[in-house]
Amino acid sequence: MLDIAFAKPALPKSGALVLLLEEGAAAGSPTAALLDAADAATDGAVSRALAAAEFKGRRDQTVTVLAPGAGLSRVVAVGLGKLDGIAARHLEDAGGHAAAALAREAAAAVSTAGLTGAQAAHVAMGLALRSYRFDRYRTAEKPQDKPKLGKATVLTAELPKARDAWGGLKAVAEGVFLSRDLVSEPANVLNPAEMAERCRKLQSLGLKVEVFGPKEMTKLGFGALMGVAMGSANEPRMVVMTWNGAGAAKGRTKAKPLAFVGKGVTFDTGGISIKPAGGMEDMKWDMGGAGTVVGLMAALAGRKAKVDAIGLVGLVENMPSGSAQRPGDVVKTYSGQTVEVINTDAEGRLVLADVLWYCQQKYDPRFMIDLATLTGAMIVALGHEYAGFFSNDDGLAQQLHDAGTVTGEAVWRMPLGEAYDRQIKSDIADMKNIGGRPGGAITAAQFIQRFVNAKPWVHMDVAGTVWRSKDAPTIPKGATAFGVRLLDRLVAEHYEG
Numbered sequence: 001m002l003d004i005a006f007a008k009p010a011l012p013k014s015g016a017l018v019l020l021l022e023e024g025a026a027a028g029s030p031t032a033a034l035l036d037a038a039d040a041a042t043d044g045a046v047s048r049a050l051a052a053a054e055f056k057g058r059r060d061q062t063v064t065v066l067a068p069g070a071g072l073s074r075v076v077a078v079g080l081g082k083l084d085g086i087a088a089r090h091l092e093d094a095g096g097h098a099a100a101a102l103a104r105e106a107a108a109a110v111s112t113a114g115l116t117g118a119q120a121a122h123v124a125m126g127l128a129l130r131s132y133r134f135d136r137y138r139t140a141e142k143p144q145d146k147p148k149l150g151k152a153t154v155l156t157a158e159l160p161k162a163r164d165a166w167g168g169l170k171a172v173a174e175g176v177f178l179s180r181d182l183v184s185e186p187a188n189v190l191n192p193a194e195m196a197e198r199c200r201k202l203q204s205l206g207l208k209v210e211v212f213g214p215k216e217m218t219k220l221g222f223g224a225l226m227g228v229a230m231g232s233a234n235e236p237r238m239v240v241m242t243w244n245g246a247g248a249a250k251g252r253t254k255a256k257p258l259a260f261v262g263k264g265v266t267f268d269t270g271g272i273s274i275k276p277a278g279g280m281e282d283m284k285w286d287m288g289g290a291g292t293v294v295g296l297m298a299a300l301a302g303r304k305a306k307v308d309a310i311g312l313v314g315l316v317e318n319m320p321s322g323s324a325q326r327p328g329d330v331v332k333t334y335s336g337q338t339v340e341v342i343n344t345d346a347e348g349r350l351v352l353a354d355v356l357w358y359c360q361q362k363y364d365p366r367f368m369i370d371l372a373t374l375t376g377a378m379i380v381a382l383g384h385e386y387a388g389f390f391s392n393d394d395g396l397a398q399q400l401h402d403a404g405t406v407t408g409e410a411v412w413r414m415p416l417g418e419a420y421d422r423q424i425k426s427d428i429a430d431m432k433n434i435g436g437r438p439g440g441a442i443t444a445a446q447f448i449q450r451f452v453n454a455k456p457w458v459h460m461d462v463a464g465t466v467w468r469s470k471d472a473p474t475i476p477k478g479a480t481a482f483g484v485r486l487l488d489r490l491v492a493e494h495y496e497g
């Protein structure tokens with residue numbers, strides 16, 4: 001992780017300087033304090049360059065001025081837009097733009113003049129998030145091709161407040177990085193057993209981690225999850241991560257925990273209903289929902305959230321082989337309901353069915369939120385900007401939507417209904433695992449709803465948002481960890497204390 005420090009505002013004598021400037025900020029205005037100082041030291045060179053580049057301070061506007069004088073190697077101006085109504089996501093985006101412009105610098109000072117200490121911490125968050133890189137498997141990269149930025153000093157007048165807020169945000173950033181690492185790993189490295197081992201490492205943060213193997217899950221009666229796992233030489237796992245932060249803090253009687261459940265298909269070939277070759281490599285990130293749950297649990301534990309929460313992930317590999325399940329097979333789920341497996345590529349819902357039923361039976365949670373790269377249909381509906389979600393609880397749905405607006409991990413509610421549910425009627429079993437092309441993301445959600453036992457519940461289909469093919473301000477292209485910031489915010493805003 002990028003080394004972040006906080007210091008009192010002062011014009012650096014050398015190196016790089018970032019100025020975060022409000023839209024339309026004239027000389028002498030609060031966010032321009034260090035711009036004025038830089039101008040004084042460079043005979044107005046910085047302001048002249050910004051004027052020539054037509055820099056206005058609009059959101060996402062970034063201008064780099066090279067070697068303006070006074071020993072500075074570069075000055076990067078980043079627009080904040082209007083400060084009125086500025087959200088965490090805008091501050092993080094500004095930090096992200098700055099980090100991108102600083103790739104050729106080893107260190108930089110970042111002015112947050114005019115912002116509060118807490119806002120400065122969000123700028124630091126953006127700097128850190130954009131600096132993420134997964135380079136474990138690059139052995140021949142030349143040093144001059146690697147991004148250099150190793151340290152950022154965030155300048156703020158409110159030092160204690162900034163450091164305090166950064167303490168919590170840093171833990172969230174670490175959760176994001178863990179999630180991105182897991183999702184980026186190729187499937188020959190990250191199989192279910194390996195992912196379970198990485199979950200086990202979270203014990204060092206104070207999480208309780210339990211791992212279930214095929215014997216335990218068969219004994220419990222996880223016929224749906226085990227059916228998916230049957231075709232693979234790699235054994236399945238279920239991991240339960242428990243964070244007890246509320247009771248410990250207050251010594252009060254146990255509240256119902258919040259539950260987060262993730263689809264962790266470490267590779268999805270489709271099974272016997274095999275996928276076409278083109279793009280199949282993407283299916284290494286079919287464990288993205290589970291990756292988010294693991295990152296979220298790390299974030300909650302890392303910042304010692306005052307909440308009781310559990311994270312459950314169902315980890316399987318979906319492969320075709322002589323021992324794989326066949327289209328037409330009927331499996332018995334842990335709930336007792338039977339499923340006709342029409343298409344072995346609709347495997348995520350089979351995995352979630354058993355894990356969700358187990359979750360509500362064993363823990364009686366306050367709510368369950370599941371995350372899954374569940375359907376291509378979700379990508380057709382919403383593209384890569386919003387994750388679609390489904391819920392049986394209007395209050396929870398509103399809270400989630402609002403957390404999306406603040407964090408920038410945007411979510412859009414989709415409908416549920418009896419007519420959709422009828423699409424998954426089977427002639428031979430209690431249901432079938434696909435509902436045809438119309439409303440494919442919705443019939444998948446209907447399937448899952450049959451395993452939540454009327455508990456307050458959200459299903460997030462993150463198929464379009466766990467991976468990006470181009471850079472975003474706080475997300476280098478690749479694994480996004482979508483949902484970690486969103487759900488951390490949801491918990492912090494409504495369920496802590």
Ligand code: BES
Pocket residue numbers: 268270286343345346347348373374375376377434435440463464
């Ligand atoms: N993991 C896929 C969904 C997916 C597809 C995610 C493409 C991201 C990109 C899921 O297991 C799947 O294969 N779903 C099928 C369901 C169908 C058989 C009803 C799909 O969406 O095609």
Ligand code: MN
Pocket residue numbers: 268270344345346347348
């Ligand atoms: Mn599939």
Ligand code: ZN
Pocket residue numbers: 265268286345347348373374
């Ligand atoms: Zn899948």
